[in-house]
Amino acid sequence: MTVLLDSPVKCSSCPIRHRAVCARCDEDELSILEGMKSYRTFEAGQLILWRGEPLTYVASVVHGVASLSKTLEDGRTQMVGLLLPSDFIGRPGRDEIEFDVTATTDVTLCCFDRAPFERLVDETPHVAQRLMELALDELDAARDWMLLLGRKTAREKIATFIEMLARRSHSENVLTTKVVLPMTRDQIANYLGLTLETVSRQFNALKKDGIISLTDRRHVDVLDYAALHEATGDDADGGVLS
Amino acid sequence: MTVLLDSPVKCSSCPIRHRAVCARCDEDELSILEGMKSYRTFEAGQLILWRGEPLTYVASVVHGVASLSKTLEDGRTQMVGLLLPSDFIGRPGRDEIEFDVTATTDVTLCCFDRAPFERLVDETPHVAQRLMELALDELDAARDWMLLLGRKTAREKIATFIEMLARRSHSENVLTTKVVLPMTRDQIANYLGLTLETVSRQFNALKKDGIISLTDRRHVDVLDYAALHEATGDDADGGVLS
DNA sequence: CGGGCTTTTGACGCCGCTCAAAGATAGTGG
DNA sequence: CCACTATCTTTGAGCGGCGTCAAAAGCCCG
Structure with missing residues (x-):
């Protein structure tokens, strides 16, 4: 269920x-x-907002991961965005969104009612x-995702995905080799335009090649960054340290 | 070559x-x-701006079609945007772009030098x-394109492409059945994430099904809008009249 | 320990890619 | 005006990567 916490964190000590x-x-x-905001939390799997519904609030992601997705008539779905902490939900001057927003992990949002927020923006x-x-x-x-x-x-997609997570999750320029996957194989497949079976196979192929190791289903250990980047298909200069 | 016209159209009678x-x-x-602007024209095929180059001006497309594209290390390319008249090139607060901009047809741009334009924006x-x-x-x-x-x-991609062109090119709610393709099969393939052979085959498949007719290589005639929309895979409500 | 979920693995088939060649079309120069 | 050429498009044959279907294995929580 959606939970409204009465005492959000103070802005001055907010992680984002x-x-x-x-x-x-x-x-x-x-x-x-500070005076306008309130926190809401969602459990993994919950719908946060959905397509066509009037947008009553906008929000920043404080903790957790949310995703944007679109669906075809027959049920095929494609994620069109991943929202990590500090990312923003909602758009000024629109009162609907064109996709569903789902909590991928447990999520905490810092919410603002739309009307006062838009006044503030102006x-x-x-x-x-x-x-x-x-x-x-x-x-x-x-646009990067469109290229992908x-x-x-399939192999390049998986390599790109792991590299992206490594880049966005490392703290303060310290390159961690441990990457946490915030989603299931099925959700990864929907993000990458693949099936879950192909995702599984390619993870294991990268593992067999000694590029990563899989400690458990949610944790990847990057053993060879150069080889991982090589496997993404991107130019050499787009490497990890940029 | 880039041509600088000394007398651009007056804003008050500008088509966009x-x-x-x-x-x-x-x-x-x-x-x-009006005092800041100048026109530039490019021939079909010319590079307008390229990735990583410092951005000296921003512009609106007045006539013609330009495209944004990204390229992988080995040369595979993907268009990540189509710029039709009234679309904008360049971004406030960035001095580079992450993709190439190419004139797909002959193009006329209404250009503004970046520094004065950004001051104006502020x-x-x-x-x-x-x-x-x-x-x-x-x-x-x-995001629509990511779903696509x-x-x-392949069939759904082609149908979506034709429907999009029909929607963006009809003037003032009058639904024209004649659609002009502003690009070659090869460029369409790069836009849709296909090969040019597949594009050709799917155009002809839609023709054989009586949904479109191909008068010449650059002109499509939509014979059956309902069937075309059906072939896009999108929901029923996203139809032509929306 | 049992039941539901996620993941892995295998077998097989199809859609779209590759390679190849022939057919249109438009632009050029004689 | 027409032959010539470069480019674009169509069509065919064959193949392979990834999807589909199915079942087994692993993991988590009660």
């Missing part, structure tokens, strides 16, 4: 303070947001600018 | 006046833009808001 929609806000702006350029940056970041990510979906092989 | 980045501008704002909310809308529109389009690339069959 410097990356979320509030990143550029000064103290005054922050205290306005008045504070810091928020509007940051929103624009976030939208453009998403657009870049979407349209042209990469 | 009400849809481009300037859509919400009032007379005063428009005259500022000062006039009308432009900033419109830019945000355009970015979100592109994001929606990118990841989950649709």
Whole structure:
């Protein structure tokens, strides 16, 4: 069930303070947001918002992973975005979204009612600018994904996926070799435009090649970053340290 | 070669006046833009901007079609966007782009130097808001395309492509049955994540089924809109009249 | 220990890719 | 105006990667 927590974390000690929609806000702006916000939590698997439904609030992801997905008439589905902590849900000036938003893991959201938030956007350029940056970041990510979906092989897709998670989950430039998979094989398949069987086979193929090891179903250990990047099909310069 | 025309069309009689980045501008704002703009034309096939190059200007497409594309190490390429008249090239706050921009047909751009344009964006909310809308529109389009690339069959891809062109090219709610293909089979293949042979075969399959007819290589005549939509795999409600 | 879920593994078939060649079409120069 | 050429498109034959179907194995939680 959706849970409304009465005491959200203070903005000043919020883990996503410097990356979320509030990143550029000064103290005054922050205290306005502080007054508007509330936390909501969702269990893994819950629908957070769905296509066509009027959007009553917008939110930042604080903890956990959510996903955006679209579905064809006959039920085939494709994830069109992954929302990690600091990512934003909802869009200024629209009152519907065109996809479903689902909690992939347990999720905590920092929510703002739409009307007051939009007023704030109109008045504070810091928020509007940051929103624009976030939208453009998403657009870049979407385009990388289009290349992946349209042209990469199953093996390249899996390698790219692991590399992306490694890049986004390492803390402060320290490159960790342990990667946590925030989703099941089935969800990974929907993200990569594959079937779950193919996902499983390719994970094991990378393992057999000594590029990764699979400690348990949710944990990948990257043994050879160079080989992993090689397997993504991307240019050499797009490597891990960039 | 790039041609700089010394006398661009006046904004007030510009064909994209009400849809481009300037859509919400009032007379005063428009005259500022008028003073900043210049036209550039490119022949079909020319590179307009390329990945990693510093971005010296931003622009609106006035006539023609341009495309955004990304390339893998071994040369496989995927179009990640189609720019039709009124679409915008370039992004505030970034000095590089992550893809190549190519003229698909002969193209006329309405260009603004980046520095003065960005100053204008900071000062006039009308432009900033419109830019945000355009970015979100592109994001929606990118996500539809992700569904197509990841989950649709070749036939569904072709049907979706034709339907999209029909929808974007008809003027003022009048549904034309004649659709002009602004690109070659090879370029269509790169847009849809297919090969040119498959594109050709699927066009002819739709023709054999009586859904379209092919007058010449650049012109499609839609004979049966309902059947075309059926062939896209999308939900019933996303039909032509929406 | 039992039941449901996720993952793995195998066998097989099909859609779309590859390779190849012939057929249109448009642009060029004689 | 027409032959010539380059480019684009169509068509065919064959193959392979990934999807489909099925069943077994592993894991988690009561």
